[in-house]
Amino acid sequence: MSEALRPSDPSAIGGFRLLRRLGTGGMGVVYLGRSETGALAAVKVIRAGSGADDGFRARFAREAELAARVDNPWVVPVLGADATAREPWLATGFVAGPSLAEAVAAHGPLPVAAVRVLGSLLGEALAAVHAAGLVHRDVKPGNVLLAVDGPRLIDFGIARAADDTALTASGMVVGTPGFLAPEQARGEGATAASDVFALGCVLAYASTGRPPFGTGAPDALLYRTVHDEPGLDGVTGELRAALDACLAKDPGERPDADGLRVRLRPARDPRVGPVADAAQPPSAWLPDPVARMVAARSAESLALPDIEPTVVDDPGTGQPARQARRRLLLAGGALLLAGGGTGAALWAAGRDDGPGRKTPARPSYVLGVQVTRSGAAAPLARACERAARLAVAQHNATAGRAFDLGVRVVDDHGTLAGATSAAHELAADRAVVAVLGPVTELTLLAASRVYASAKLTHVTSTTGQNDYFVWSPTVTFQTGAGDQASGTAIALHALASGLTAPAGIVIDRSGGSVEYNQGGLLVTQWRHLGAQVVPDVVAEDTDDAPAAVASVLARGVRDFVYLGPLDATVRAARQLSAAGFTGPRWMSHLLYGSEFPKLAGAAGEGWFVVTPAVDASALRTKAAEQFTAAWRKRYGGVPDPYGAEAYDSVLMVLREFARTVPSGGGRPNRLALALRLHKATYQGIARTYTFNTYNQFNIDVRTMGPETYVHQVHDGRFRQVGPVMAKQTKG
Structure with missing residues (x-):
C-alpha cells in the first residue's frame, strides 16, 4: 500500500x-x-x-x-x-504485489503446488545470487514479493560478497531470528548454505502459516534454531523431504540452491504458462484469494497521481518553500527541519536567523523517548513517558538553568522494524541529545544498533539482558539490574528471611531465555544454601506446565518458584491454591507491575516478587517523598512501577548533558555525553547508579541487599515489603 x-x-x-x-x-x-x-x-x-x-x-x-x-x-x-x-x-x-508475509497473514498457508513453484523459483533466484559471489543473509517472508508472473526476491540491504569479511564483525548475528541458519544464530559467518536454510524456513512458513521455530523473543528463537527441530506438522511427501534437507543443522547436509530448484520444479513453469494448458494465465500458480490480492495491488499501481513538484508556500513570505529550504541549507539547517520535525525546530529557535529575530537567552534541546504503547509493554511505556515528562518539567522550572528541554515520544509498536524506524526518526533529529528507551528487549535489540551508528546516547531502565555492548559498546546504557541477578535475589530473600526449605522450581521456557537462564542459576544457588531442590522444565509450545507443577508438589516441597510468563504463572497460582499449598511462592521479576494480582485473584495472595524496581511511595526518605508528591500532583496517583528508575535515568542524563553543552548554546557533541555517563556516579531515589565496563548497572553487595526490594501480593495489589537485606549490609 x-x-x-x-x-x-x-x-x-x-x-x-x-x-x-x-x-x-x-x-x-x-x-x-x-x-x-x-x-x-x-x-x-x-x-x-x-x-x-x-x-x-x-x-x-x-x-x-x-x-x-x-x-x-x-x-x-x-x-x-x-x-x-x-x-x-x-x-x-x-513489484506491484504483496509480500509473502502479507499474503499468508491474510489468506493462510499456500497449497502444496504453489509452495513448490515458490521454492523452485526462489531457488533459481538464490542460485543467481550465489553465482554472483553474494550471500543474501536475510531471506524471509517479508523479502519475497508475489507478482502475477512469479515471486521476486528483494532487499539486498545486508547482502555481502561471499569472500568479503572486512565488513562483518565477528560474533554478530545478521538477519532475522526465526529465518536464519544455526551457524548464523551462533554468530558465525553466513554462507550460501545459510541462505538455503533460510529459504527452507520461508517455505515452511508458506506451507503451515507458522514460522518453523515459533515466535517470541529473538534469543529464544536463536536457541530453538540451534537446538530444536522445526515445526513442520502437516507437511508431507516430497515437499517434506525437501524441507527436511534444507533445514539440516549441518550446512554440509543441505542441498545447494540450484539443486533445490530442480528438486521442487513443478510440471509447469509460470513464465510460459502450464505445460498442459498454455492458455491458463501465469498467475494460476497462486490460489484465487492471493491472486486477487496481487491483482488489486497491481491495479493500485496503475492509479497513479499526476506528478507535481513538492513546493509549498512559506506562510511568512509567500515564497516557495524550496527557496526557504535553500536559504536554510546555507545556514546549515535544512536537513534538520526536513527530517527532524518539532525537535529540530526547537533547536533552531535558539539561533539568530535574520534581522528582527531575537536569540533566546537559553538554547533549547530535546529528550527523545522510545516506547512500546501496546501489549504487555504498555505499562512500561506509560511509566517511562510520565517519568520523562515530569523530570523535564522540573528541569524547565529551575531558575538559572542553562538550557530548556522538550520531549519527543515515538512509539515503536513493539516490533523489530518499528524499533529500527523509531530509532532512525529520533537519531535524524539533531535537536535530540539523548533518548530514554526502548522499554523491551526485542525493541532494544534493533534500536541500539541505530543509536550506536548515530552516536546517540540512550538509557533503558526496564531491560536486563547483557549482550548489547557487542554492537553498541559506547552509547547504550542500562540502569536496570541484569536479569540473571534476579535469580540470586530470590535465593537471597529466602536466606535472609529464613524461608529456605526444600523447593520446587519450575522453569517455563515459554517465558524466554531470561527465565531459563535465571532459573538454572537459582537451582544452583538454592543447593548451595544447603536445601533440597526439585526442578522441572516446561518445554516451549506445550501444555506440560500443570503436569510439571503436580510432579513437583508430589515430592513434598515447602517452597515454590515458578519462572514463566504471566498467563502460565496465573494458572500455576490457581493450581497451587487448589492443592492447598500455602508455603512461600515466588514469581519472575518480570511480572512486577503486571496484572498478576488481578488475574490470579485470591490464588495470587501472598506471592513474592523480588526486583530492583522500587515503590517510592513506600519509602520514607526525603527524595522518595518529594518524588511521590510530584508524581501524585501531576498524575493523580502513586508512581507507576518502574517510574522511579526512569525518572532517575532522565535526571542523571540531564546532569551529565549539562556539562557537555557548548558555551553560548549550539549543537553539542553527542558522543561527549556517553563518555561522561560511563564514568558517572548518581544518587537516585532508592539506589546509587554506576556503570560497569559494558555500560550496565553495577551489581554488587549494595545492589543485591538494601537496593533490591521484596514485593508481595496483598489485597489484590503488589505491596512493597522492604529491601532484601537491611541497610547495614551496605559495603
Missing part, C-alpha cells in the same frame, strides 16, 4: 520522479518513482543520520555494486544508486 507524498518530500531523486510513499522503516523512506523511460521503481532514500557516516557510505556503495551483479527474473534488479548524494539512495524495480 502507498500514501501521498508529504510537503517535505522531494519531487525527484536522481533521474526518478517521485509519485507516492511506499513506506517508512529500516534505513529510511521508500518512494514509488518513475524513470525517464517510464519504468516504475522503488527508491529507498537513506536517512540523514546514517548518510553522515563515511563508513556507512562506503558500505552502501559496495552493496549497491554487488546487488547490481545479479541478473535473474526472480530477483528485483538494481536500477540506480548514489552513495555520494546528501541523502544516499538506491532504486530497484518496483
